[in-house]
Amino acid sequence: MKLRRASVEEAEKILHMQIESFQELLDKYQDYDTNPASEDIDIVKQRLNQNYTYFYIITDNKEEVGAIRVVDKKDGSRKRISPLFILPQYRNKGLAQKALQEVERMHGMKHWQLNTILEEEGNCYLYEKQGYIQDGNRQMINEGMTLVDYIKD
Template sequence: MNISLVKAKLKDSEVIHKMQIESFSTLLNKYEDFETNPGNEPLEKIINRIKQPFTDYYIVNCDNISIGCIRIVKMDNKHYRISPIFILPEYQGRGVAQKVFNMVEEIYYYVKTWELDTILQEEGNCYLYEKLGYKKTGETKVINDKLTLVFYEKSILRMKTKDLKRCMKKVIYPVVK
């Protein structure tokens, strides 16, 4: 299974919209969150997001077949948000989302803080994000009597090159006295 990310263009809006509806329709029916569910968003909203200078949309491909999407939002200096990410139902549970997150963190290697939110009642989503190192912020937002959003954040600590070299030197070549 070869996973790749392709930066979306305006011409991809309809494909993204179709995949988004398919990916979120089960959750829309389950939680009836018609105002907030990406599966209920009009095509125009996706077009507007792709046009935003602070947004990067990527189509997720599996063996050159479009199977999902991830949107990266630049909040401020080195603080980014993921909203939304989705994988078509028939490709879920195969580790695709985990690979996508790893790829995004490599592309945006300079980001220090990532944030996202998900449905508190969807334990599989919460498990995935926590497995990837995201921590609950303590913030929640009740959408309706069936659905509460829970907010996550992930801080990335990176050493400066000189500190990394000094650390590696101590680990690999310890001085024996």
């Protein structure tokens, strides 16, 4: 597994991978205001152009398998992961875990935050296995979905 920094010219590719990766969750939870599959190309381009955003394409055996975005303002605030996704056909191979480990190696091991869907036990397990803990902040998106915040110090 390797990370390659994405350029703004890859915005459309990232958006297509993001939609493919999150569509199942969008169908399940109908969270049109929060799900990355609902975003448009302008949002992806805006993020790629932010000087404090590091968007990486995740590759495995030269195949593009997903992406991870790190928000690192380098001002003492927590670094944020949003989003992290692996294409469905490449899941359950440890790639998300390796991507998390690599961005922590690159950006520093401490002072992180992210959020995920509480009802998606596999996601929660992944982050907890990597040392993230729930900080108590939860946001109910709808009757079946709650976003939960995680931190790692």
